Amino acid sequence: MGIAAIALAALLGFICILIVAWPYLRSHEADDTLDQLDAIQRHRLDLLEARDRAITALQELEVDHREGKVSDSDCRTLVNQLRREAAGAIAAIDAEREEADDCASEAGFPPSEATESEPANGSVAPLEPDED
Amino acid sequence: MPGLGRAALALALVLLVYAMVVGSYAAWKGRRRLLESAQSALIAAAAATAVAAAVLFLALAFTDFSLRYVWEQTSRDLPLIYRVSSLWGGQEGSLLLWMLVLTITAAAAIALNRKLVTNVLPWATPIFAGIAAFFAIVLVFVSTPFATQAIPPDGLGLNPSLQNVYMAAHPPLLYLGYVGLTVPFVFAMAALVSRHVDERWIVATRRWTLFAWTSLGFGILLGAKWAYEEVGWGGWYAWDPVENAALMPWLVATAFLHSVMIQEKKNMLRVWNVILISLTFSLALFGTFLTRSGVLNSIHSFAESSIGSWFLGAIAVVTIGSALLIISRLPELRARAKLESMLSREAAFLYNNLFLVALALTVLWGVVWPLVSEAVRGVAVTVGAPYYDFFAIVFGLPIVLLMGIAPLIAWRRSSWRSLRRQVVAPVGVAIVVGVLLALGGAASSVPALVGYTFSAFVLSAIILEFARGTRARHSKGGSWPGAFTGLVARNRRRYGGYVVHASIMLLLIGAAGVGAFSSSKLVQLSPGEAVAVKGYTLTFQGIEQGHTQNATEVRARFAVSRDGNEAGTISAGRNRYFAEDQTSNEIGLRTDWLRGEDLFVIADRFDPDGTVFVQVIVNPLVNLIWLAGIIFVLGSLITLWPDAREQRRIAERLEALAAFRGGTGPLVEGSVAPTTR
Numbered sequence: 001m002g003i004a005a006i007a008l009a010a011l012l013g014f015i016c017i018l019i020v021a022w023p024y025l026r027s028h029e030a031d032d033t034l035d036q037l038d039a040i041q042r043h044r045l046d047l048l049e050a051r052d053r054a055i056t057a058l059q060e061l062e063v064d065h066r067e068g069k070v071s072d073s074d075c076r077t078l079v080n081q082l083r084r085e086a087a088g089a090i091a092a093i094d095a096e097r098e099e100a101d102d103c104a105s106e107a108g109f110p111p112s113e114a115t116e117s118e119p120a121n122g123s124v125a126p127l128e129p130d131e132d
Numbered sequence: 133m134p135g136l137g138r139a140a141l142a143l144a145l146v147l148l149v150y151a152m153v154v155g156s157y158a159a160w161k162g163r164r165r166l167l168e169s170a171q172s173a174l175i176a177a178a179a180a181t182a183v184a185a186a187v188l189f190l191a192l193a194f195t196d197f198s199l200r201y202v203w204e205q206t207s208r209d210l211p212l213i214y215r216v217s218s219l220w221g222g223q224e225g226s227l228l229l230w231m232l233v234l235t236i237t238a239a240a241a242i243a244l245n246r247k248l249v250t251n252v253l254p255w256a257t258p259i260f261a262g263i264a265a266f267f268a269i270v271l272v273f274v275s276t277p278f279a280t281q282a283i284p285p286d287g288l289g290l291n292p293s294l295q296n297v298y299m300a301a302h303p304p305l306l307y308l309g310y311v312g313l314t315v316p317f318v319f320a321m322a323a324l325v326s327r328h329v330d331e332r333w334i335v336a337t338r339r340w341t342l343f344a345w346t347s348l349g350f351g352i353l354l355g356a357k358w359a360y361e362e363v364g365w366g367g368w369y370a371w372d373p374v375e376n377a378a379l380m381p382w383l384v385a386t387a388f389l390h391s392v393m394i395q396e397k398k399n400m401l402r403v404w405n406v407i408l409i410s411l412t413f414s415l416a417l418f419g420t421f422l423t424r425s426g427v428l429n430s431i432h433s434f435a436e437s438s439i440g441s442w443f444l445g446a447i448a449v450v451t452i453g454s455a456l457l458i459i460s461r462l463p464e465l466r467a468r469a470k471l472e473s474m475l476s477r478e479a480a481f482l483y484n485n486l487f488l489v490a491l492a493l494t495v496l497w498g499v500v501w502p503l504v505s506e507a508v509r510g511v512a513v514t515v516g517a518p519y520y521d522f523f524a525i526v527f528g529l530p531i532v533l534l535m536g537i538a539p540l541i542a543w544r545r546s547s548w549r550s551l552r553r554q555v556v557a558p559v560g561v562a563i564v565v566g567v568l569l570a571l572g573g574a575a576s577s578v579p580a581l582v583g584y585t586f587s588a589f590v591l592s593a594i595i596l597e598f599a600r601g602t603r604a605r606h607s608k609g610g611s612w613p614g615a616f617t618g619l620v621a622r623n624r625r626r627y628g629g630y631v632v633h634a635s636i637m638l639l640l641i642g643a644a645g646v647g648a649f650s651s652s653k654l655v656q657l658s659p660g661e662a663v664a665v666k667g668y669t670l671t672f673q674g675i676e677q678g679h680t681q682n683a684t685e686v687r688a689r690f691a692v693s694r695d696g697n698e699a700g701t702i703s704a705g706r707n708r709y710f711a712e713d714q715t716s717n718e719i720g721l722r723t724d725w726l727r728g729e730d731l732f733v734i735a736d737r738f739d740p741d742g743t744v745f746v747q748v749i750v751n752p753l754v755n756l757i758w759l760a761g762i763i764f765v766l767g768s769l770i771t772l773w774p775d776a777r778e779q780r781r782i783a784e785r786l787e788a789l790a791a792f793r794g795g796t797g798p799l800v801e802g803s804v805a806p807t808t809r
Contacts, residue, residue, distance in 0.1 A: 002135065009139035012183055016143060016176040020150065023168035034162040035250045037328070037789075044792060048785045049330055053399065057543065060397075064542035067600050069554060071547050078544055100792045 047092050054086035134199055137187035137278040141228075144180035144235070145268035147173045151261035159254035159326070170257050171242055177264065178235035185232045188225060188277050192218050197287055200279040201225060207289035207711030209682035214290050217300040220307070221290055223424050223439065224277035229304065230420065231267040233311040237340075238264060241315045245336045252333050255322035263314060266446050275438050289682070289711035298358035305351030306378050310416040312344020313385060317413035320406050321454060324461045329402060334392045335782055339772055341392075345385045346768035352378050353761040364717040364734050366749040368646065368757060371520040373499045377419035380499075383492035384412045387485040394478045397543060402465040403458065404485070410454035415492070417447050427503060473545040480538035484531055491527040495520065525579055529586060532640065535633050536590035539597050557596055562589035577648030584644060587637040594630045601627070624770050631767030639760035642728075645753025652749040659742060666750040668731050669693045675738060676703065683707040685718070688735040688744040692722060704735040704746070728755045 018025075037045065061082065065075045155170030157163070188201070192215050197203040205218035205225070219225045238260035245253060271277070293299075316337040323333040355375060360368040369375060388408040394401050421427070425440030458465070471479055498515040505513045540554035566585035574581050598616070601623070606615035620627045653665045657672040664670075670690040678685040687705035691698070704720030720733035730751045737745035 002133070005133045005135040005139070008133070008136050009143075012136075012140060012180060013143055016147060016173075016180060019176040019179075020147070020169055020173045022172055023165045027165060032164050032166075034158075034164045034167060034254055036162055037251050041789060041792075042328070042330075044789055045330060045785065048788055049399070052781060052785065053397065057397065060543050063604075066604055069540065069542035069546060069550055071550050074542075074545050074547055074550075097792060 044093070044096055047089050047096065051086055051089035051093060054082050054089060058082045058086070133187055134191070134278040134280050137184045137191075138272075138276065140180045140184035140187065141268065141272050141276070141278070144177045144184065144231075145265065145272050147177040147180060148235075148261045148265035148268050151177065152258045152265055155254070155258035155261060159258065162254075167254050167257065170261070171239075174235065174242065174257060174261055174264075175239045177261070177268075178232075178239045181228070181232045181235050181268075184278075185219070185228055188228060189216065189219060192216060195287060198280050198283045199277070200281045201277045203281065203284055203287045205287070205290055207287040207682065209711055210287075210290055210295075211681055213297070213300055214295050217294075217303075218290055220303040221294055222277075224271070224275050226303065226307075226420075226424060227267055227271055227275060227439075228277055229307055230311060231264060231271060233307050234260075234264050234267065234314060237311050237315060238318075241319075241337075241340060245319075251328040252319055252322045252326055252336070255325040256318050259318045259321050259325075260314070263318070266442075270439055270442050274442060286711060289709060292683075292707065292709045292712055292714050292716035293362050295709075295716075296358055296362045298354050298361070302351055302354040302358055305347045305354060306419075309344045309346075309348025309351055309378070310381070310420065312340055312347060313381060313409075313412050313416050315340035315344070316388070316409050317454075320409045321457060324406060324457045324465075327461065327464055329461065329464050331396050331399070332782060334395060334405070335778060338392065339774070341385065341389060342768060342772050345382065345389060346765060346772070348378060348382045348385070349768075350761060350765055352382060353757070353764070357758060357761075360754075361719060361721065362716075364719045364736075366650065366652065366732050366734070366747070366751065368754065369643075371495075371498070371517050374423050376495050376499050376520075377422040380492045380495050381412050381415040381419060383488050383495070384408055384415060387488040387492075388412055390481045390488075391485050394481055398469045398478060400467045400469050400471065400478070401482075402467060403462065406454075406458050406465065408485075408489070410451070410458070411489075414447055414451045414454075415496070417443065417450060418496075421447060422499065475541065475546045475548065475551065477538055477541045477543045477546075480534050480541055484534045484538065487527045487531045487534070491523060491531070494523040494527065498523075529582065532583075532586045532590060532637075535636070536586070536593040539630065540593055555593075558589045558592040561592035562586070564588075574649075577644075580644040580648035583640055587641050590637050591634060594634050597630060598627070620770065624773050624775060628767050628769070628771030628773075631770060632764055633767075635760040635763035635767055638756045638763060642753045642756030642758075642760060645728075645756070646751050649753075650749060650751045652747060654745070654747045656739075656743050656745050663746065663748055665748045667695050668699075668748070668750060670702070670733070670746075670748055672744060672746070673701070675705075675742065675744070680707070682711060683709045686738060687718070688738070688746060690720070690733065690746075692731065694724075702731065702733055704733040705738070706736060723755060725755060728753045730754050 058079065061070065061075060061078055064070045065072075070078070151170045151173035154166055154173070158166035158170055188199070190196075191199050191202050192206055193212065195202060195206055195208055195210075195215065201222060201224050202218075205221045206215045210218075220229050242253060242257060242260070245256075316333075319333040319337045323329050352375070355378070356368045359370065359372075359375075363370075388405065391401050391405055391408060395405050421440065421443035425443060427440060471482070473479065498519055501515055502513050505511055536558060537551075537555065540558075541551060562585045565588035566581065569575075569581055569584055574584065598619070601619045602612065602616045605619050606612055610618070651666040653663055655663045657663060659672055659674050662669050662671040670692055673689045673691055676685075676687045676689055678687070685705065685707050687703040689701055689703045692700055692702050699722070702720040702722050705718055707716050707718050708714075709716070717734060717736050720731075720735070722731040723729075724731070730749075732749040732751055734747040734749075735744050739745075
């Protein structure tokens with residue numbers, strides 16, 4: 001191995017060590033924990049997923065019905081079923097929120113904020129139509 | 133600078149082991165900076181591997197024969213493009229390319245998904261690093277591309293059949309496919325380890341999967357084009373084990389791409405999806421093992437191969453490890469929804485999945501059986517094209533039928549009455565096409581006639597879907613072109629998928645045309661004599677000789693006429709390569725794009741009396757196969773095009789989750805306000 005190769009290899013090694021050490025060199029924050037979801041948050045995420053899935057399915061059903069792929073009677077049955085699913089998920093989300101608010105106020109945290117996709121009054125969020 | 137290459141590879145190995153060990157510890161203990169350091173190590177490993185690849189690249193470009201690999205793969209007269217493509221011409225270079233693409237892909241996949249899958253990402257880092265470390269170990273300790281030797285005067289050269297522009301592009305595309313499939317596999321495993329089996333890992337990796345699947349599919353087709361032009365037997369796919377090695381993961385990945393839609397829409401098939409992606413990745417590794425271990429030549433050459441046992445071990449670890457992980461996570465993976473009706477789009481996707489996997493496993497058995505037979509009984513057997521053709525028809529035709537039916541069925545539930553109404557037009561078109569083709573003489577091949585009828589059904593169903601969708605959008609106002617582009621732009625996944633389906637139908641039509649209706653004639657001609665095949669007349673004009681940079685050429689020249697009209701000349705013959713001391717057939721090809729047919733000429737025996745043995749083949753519709761490749765890529769690009777709505781939906785969901793706690797702080801374990809549950 002020639003001198004030039006040794007020098008280049010050493011330079012490469014130095015740069016790599018610098019890259020690996022960089023997170024420690026640039027940040028001195030005391031908080032060193034990873035953003036992780038616990039079991040409660042995972043449950044809430046499942047509810048949000050279930051709500052979005054039901055709303056998307058309602059939109060797809062509308063498209064399928066318009067294209068004649070679903071009969072009127074099947075459409076009525078499915079609409080009722082999907083509305084129940086969406087309403088159930090939204091009610092569970094609201095219950096979770098109230099519970100979280102109660103605990104937050106006990107602990108001195110500000111109350112939950114309703115987001116655009118998850119209105120606190122339990123109505124269906126206006127997702128953009130996706131016909132896939 | 134072989135020393136620099138060796139040092140860079142050794143450094144990459146150290147970095148990958150660091151990323152694997154430290155990344156696992158950081159993910160387990162939830163240590164942020166340690167994980168960032170592991171992720172940085174993965175990026176640094178990509179940089180170190182790039183340096184090693186650059187060293188080999190330059191050595192190949194400048195024919196540095198002090199490297200054994202360069203000596204084995206190139207010669208001084210080899211054109212630059214093939215010297216460069218020799219990077220993936222041999223075992224060591226191929227593995228280096230695998231590792232380079234893998235480390236770059238891993239670093240990019242982690243960087244681009246930092247926000248979307250924060251909980252899965254910590255485990256993705258060590259799993260990526262573990263897979264890349266395997267390749268690094270093989271390259272450092274078992275099969276190094278930087279082995280040196282005393283400098284010989286010239287190299288051994290590149291196998292003449294690899295000196296083809298399609299072969300320069302085919303292997304990198306396959307590697308992009310194999311390596312790209314690592315991304316969904318790694319994220320699936322990370323989701324299982326972290327117990328975050330919601331749909332986010334699928335959303336995060338869907339485009340990677342599509343990209344890998346497109347690369348693999350297009351790579352397979354380029355390989356077919358290479359075989360058609362370079363191997364020169366007049367066909368395009370011979371069910372060769374090396375071809376099958378790439379086809380198997382592509383088939384299972386196709387099933388995966390369809391079944392993840394059911395998980396996204398109905399939260400079903402979660403176990404099935406992780407099994408599919410594990411199988412896909414195992415088959416990608418198996419494909420590399422098949423092509424690189426020498427096992428295909430003989431089970432004994434496998435035993436002598438330096439990397440065969442390493443790959444077999446890696447496949448075993450991946451298969452057994454992922455199976456154990458899936459079993460241990462069954463409670464989390466169990467579906468909460470059920471299939472509501474056997475007549476629904478998700479049911480059709482499920483049937484399509486079963487046929488695709490059955491076809492892939494049948495091909496796998498055809499590839500493995502000769503190896504098993506030789507290992508166990510000591511008898512080498514061959515599984516020929518009839519075996520594969522039979523199962524391709526048995527499983528392929530239902531898949532084709534489902535491609536036409538599935539888009540016409542609603543999600544969740546449909547009725548026979550609705551389905552009947554939907555299929556009337558496509559079935560009508562298919563019957564008319566079938567009858568017309570039968571009357572036109574296509575009934576001489578029943579499989580081809582059935583294939584064409586089914587294709588007509590699928591293509592008309594696709595056209596109907598586009599027409600219905602466009603009409604529905606047009607009814608809301610705007611122009612027809614605006615309605616059409618709006619339809620595709622807002623539903624890229626669905627309509628891009630239809631374009632891909634259409635390309636598969638074109639491929640089927642082309643394949644059936646070549647398989648059932650090609651004509652061939654083998655004759656010995658003296659100058660001035662002619663041969664006639666299916667409207668073409670070729671008159672042998674004489675033999676010509678020439679030189680290229682690294683070979684001498686002998687060509688038989690023919691005047692061509694079509695239906696009595698002059699249609700130019702065509703030449704076919706052989707090349708003799710100096711450095712390689714090998715000859716190769718160089719076919720003559722004349723493409724008629726209007727008819728979609730090829731005039732294909734093989735002239736591989738020149739006698740001293742000036743005669744030539746020539747085989748003339750007319751391949752009808754063969755060009756639809758290559759056209760299908762272009763449309764396949766186009767459809768995939770439509771589907772791949774980024775859709776901000778999907779990512780925004782997940783981001784909004786995470787925002788909603790953060791809003792539960794009345795603040796915008798990080799989602800840190802233990803920082804959640806206590807609840808009474």
